[in-house]
Amino acid sequence: MDINALLIESLQLLGLGMGAVFIILVLLIGLISIVARIVPAEVTAPTGVVASGVDPQHLAAISAAIHQHRKKGN
């Protein structure tokens, strides 16, 4: 491939590349803005408790059991 063809190809790539970068990042701007509007404001993040899959009373009971067990030996 001669140098002229390469130069033309690289110019095309310049256009394609910057086009792709701008399309994807502009789309991202749009999506981020939409998400920011849709997602409700934070409500003291209840995810933590759900994630552990254990309710607080349960946790209390477990700690109590472990505590009792430890106290008695082993």
Place this chain on the structure above:
Amino acid sequence: MDINALLIESLQLLGLGMGAVFIILVLLIGLISIVARIVPAEVTAPTGVVASGVDPQHLAAISAAIHQHRKKGN
């Protein structure tokens, strides 16, 4: 292999498998019980000191040497 032969083979495997699981775990129960009886009660775990391969006086001497060395430079 037709389905009937497979079904029979899987039933055999059920027997073999549960048999093996029970034999091994029951044997384990026996061995654990024997070990529990043989192994002497804990004598304030002397393993720690043996493991480090250094007796306490020795350790004291080393710390003293390092301390002295550090005090004097480097």
Place this chain on the structure above:
Amino acid sequence: MDINALLIESLQLLGLGMGAVFIILVLLIGLISIVARIVPAEVTAPTGVVASGVDPQHLAAISAAIHQHRKKGN
């Protein structure tokens, strides 16, 4: 190779090996001594600051900015 040839070869290796070890380590002693004389005495190790590539005022400004930013939300 008969045992005598092997024995002679291993004796040669003894000479070669100890020679190489002594030459390299004696050379090292010399180089260490030269370096010890050339290298200037420590000047409160300024490498730390250079290494981070940031001067102290700069750091102060950054911390201030982060602090201000954090205080205001996010």
Place this chain on the structure above:
Amino acid sequence: MEQGLLELWHSTGLYNFTLGQLLMIAVGGGLIWLAIAKGFEPLLLIPIGFGGILANIPVAGIAGPDGLLGILYNAGIETGLFPLLIFMGVGAMTDFGPMLSRPSLIILGAAAQFGIFFTLFGAIAMNLVPGIEFSMADAAAIAIIGGADGPTAIYVGSQLAPDLLGAIAVAAYSYMALVPIIQPPIMKLLTTEEERQTKMTQLRHVSKREKILFPLLLLGVTLILLPAATPLVGMLCFGNLLKECGVVDRLSSTAQNELINIVTIFLGLSVGGKLEADKFLSAETLGILALGMVAFSIGTAAGVIMGKIMYRVTGGQVNPLIGSAGVSAVPMAARVSNKIGLQANPQNFLLMHAMGPNVAGVIGSAVAAGVLLAVVG
């Protein structure tokens, strides 16, 4: 210029997507959602879900033989390396003390493995359903879901039925997360109020030396009777020995922290790489999900029934509720036993008693895996 544009267009996802891939990306997203919002085994389901998404991206070939997930799969899953290292870490994290203090309860961890072998039979029977065809190796790989132990399921799945591995891993971890929902109704159905109220006596003290000897004992029994189980059992014992011997704490700490974390990331991603559309979106997957549920339920029931037998034999010294913990799913199943026990009697703390069958269940399913690998593999 047009050629360049065309090339770029042909390299977009839009141009190349199949419906199956889109569905699988949704499945991957669903697993991530379950993990984050519902707390479904996030340590595994987030990497698996994300790997599932990456594996179904057209053109990129991330799960192909030269892609990241493919390379990790070949290096760590096909060879068995990753699940065995996870098992070592599990060993280094497990305290067998509660089990050693009352070894008779190990029998509950044996009984619960009935779920595995019953499901093997069920999977073969499923061949009667048109469109489903499970070989004996497939059936064994599916049945191991009933072991309620992730690395064991992945190890056996990768050796016996790699094509089903994605579905098997997803089923195993999902049902492990669902233990608090699956087990209680079965436990209540099979026990009386009186049985559930049974208090258990306090555990005896276990000496350091007994704990050090245990992994060697377990390995000894396994290597004599069932060498095929020794890769799994051996690594569990090795990890546990590192933990208990007390002289290599830095190795023990690495095995149960950094090393298991690194391997978990790699294992999750590469298992997710097996969630390819053409393999996962099939009648077989539905069969696997159904059979996995059967396996968990039967295993739970078998454990509870053995618990009832022990309740009778010991004259009411064993609460049958701890039988369900024998399926493994450590420590979730033991917590469920404790919870149901507390509902029957607020002074009834079963957690440490249930930990015995719970960790025995891990051993039990590793032994079951050894039988399957020896006979079917």
Place this chain on the structure above:
Amino acid sequence: MEQGLLELWHSTGLYNFTLGQLLMIAVGGGLIWLAIAKGFEPLLLIPIGFGGILANIPVAGIAGPDGLLGILYNAGIETGLFPLLIFMGVGAMTDFGPMLSRPSLIILGAAAQFGIFFTLFGAIAMNLVPGIEFSMADAAAIAIIGGADGPTAIYVGSQLAPDLLGAIAVAAYSYMALVPIIQPPIMKLLTTEEERQTKMTQLRHVSKREKILFPLLLLGVTLILLPAATPLVGMLCFGNLLKECGVVDRLSSTAQNELINIVTIFLGLSVGGKLEADKFLSAETLGILALGMVAFSIGTAAGVIMGKIMYRVTGGQVNPLIGSAGVSAVPMAARVSNKIGLQANPQNFLLMHAMGPNVAGVIGSAVAAGVLLAVVG
């Protein structure tokens, strides 16, 4: 005896050295000196420099196919594994919050990628210089230096032009270290004092949920439009999801500490293994160093000019100085924006505002890498 001595003499470095190897050992030492004494990206340049020394030791063959560096290279660079794992760690360390709080600034991170594509053109044009011959793949691999992102440059370089990898990596990390020297004159040249004094309003609060959704969003856009970028972007998103989801902290911590450290050591050493005399000591390397500088400068200029456009369009709400941060080089480039802003107005803290384009630049260059891999690769 003489034979033994002769053998030993023939196995000394003295007997075997070529001038090129001695020069390259000096280059390796120079990189280590820059890293320690001048603070040039020491985390990478110390392993790269040391690897460069090891690679040029005669007889030992440390960078050969059976040597340590060769084995690491084949296992981790040729496969893409190491840069992708580094990218996962980067994702787990990156807070996209500042970018999400004002998404419009992402456009600055897009503009700065102009440096990459302009340099591609420049590299091809360099073929007019006698003695230099860059194929399209070579040119693309060199151009990516303008992305100012180490793992991206190494990933693209290893895929498109492995022979140039050593020089590309050295140029990329050296110029990233030189950002505080390269960028300020360009920034000052292109902006007015008034523009530089512009204060920016405070950032809005970004909720946890937005942060969790962002990596999935980014992966979604990328996989639809440019699957070729998904290995890089995917691992960045995976790491970031581990960090933000909040339920797998132990994996996130390992990804951004032990795992990235281990991989950094291996990656640096094996990239250094590509600093072999016959590959590095050539006109091409000088061309790469020159083009890398062009890429950084043009990228910086493009970012600042886009900043000036936003300054006009928004009626003076955007300080053009944050445009230069769009090249990535996180967080150095954002610090430079902050510093020049403070010089114009001591009350002008631009750091957090510049972090937006800064991390957007990472995404931008990963996308650019995807285009290059899709069209050229």
Place this chain on the structure above:
Amino acid sequence: MEQGLLELWHSTGLYNFTLGQLLMIAVGGGLIWLAIAKGFEPLLLIPIGFGGILANIPVAGIAGPDGLLGILYNAGIETGLFPLLIFMGVGAMTDFGPMLSRPSLIILGAAAQFGIFFTLFGAIAMNLVPGIEFSMADAAAIAIIGGADGPTAIYVGSQLAPDLLGAIAVAAYSYMALVPIIQPPIMKLLTTEEERQTKMTQLRHVSKREKILFPLLLLGVTLILLPAATPLVGMLCFGNLLKECGVVDRLSSTAQNELINIVTIFLGLSVGGKLEADKFLSAETLGILALGMVAFSIGTAAGVIMGKIMYRVTGGQVNPLIGSAGVSAVPMAARVSNKIGLQANPQNFLLMHAMGPNVAGVIGSAVAAGVLLAVVG
């Protein structure tokens, strides 16, 4: 049914055990016992002992080419990767300060390598014993035990005589653990009470810059004179540079903690995999054990005698007891010097003075390894 039972019976250990395997399992258990109860180098001997047990389980093939230990061996020992990474970690953990503060003591670390080369001669001479046949490569691999340095012994053993590797590693680590028993009688035999009472003057201060330059200096000397030693010496220097340069603390910390721990686990297990009955239970192993003891004793004696020479030459400024530390076995040998010194004079703290020859011995045996690899390999 009978067929299934028969299959299972044929797959038991009971059916398949050979006497040799049972003996080797006992040997593995014995190593673990020595490590736990007697404190014999537990970081290595526990993984090696456990690996030895796993390797001798019939049917399972854990040390075979598709088993866990075989895969780890091929990936990390055959390639030299594991011992070299351990050496990097050792470098990152070693403070060469005491050696730099009084470089003349390095000569003691050179003298002690006489143990290696004398043992080489002894191993060849052992061919006169019927039933024992050591090639020059075997003899060299055995002799390196005298280096009293684990990773060096494993590196040389894996390159020159992989079949003997198990026995060599076991001998090396066992004798390193036995240093407090092997060395004192030799030290006392060769020194007078007056010599042992010699107090040494305090060490000079070593600047940060000297410590940074040292690893580069050492690498420089080695690459010029003995490139064959640069894999080992190079990684030692790299690790030490990471530690001393002060700008890559996160890499240094990973090299001396997580990375070396992970590699230690893998290396120990895979070296243990070489404890196969047919290789280990042979006259050669007895020869290796005997020669290893000779190597340690001769090395100790050579170090002490060189210490006596320095005592004379310096007019009593060097205590000959620190000569024995030249064998390496860091830091145990230095502690032994200190202990014997204290017995002679309770105010005589030799520890830091002995650390100089001690770390010099590591360098000395790596150089000796280079000679063996260059001439014999």
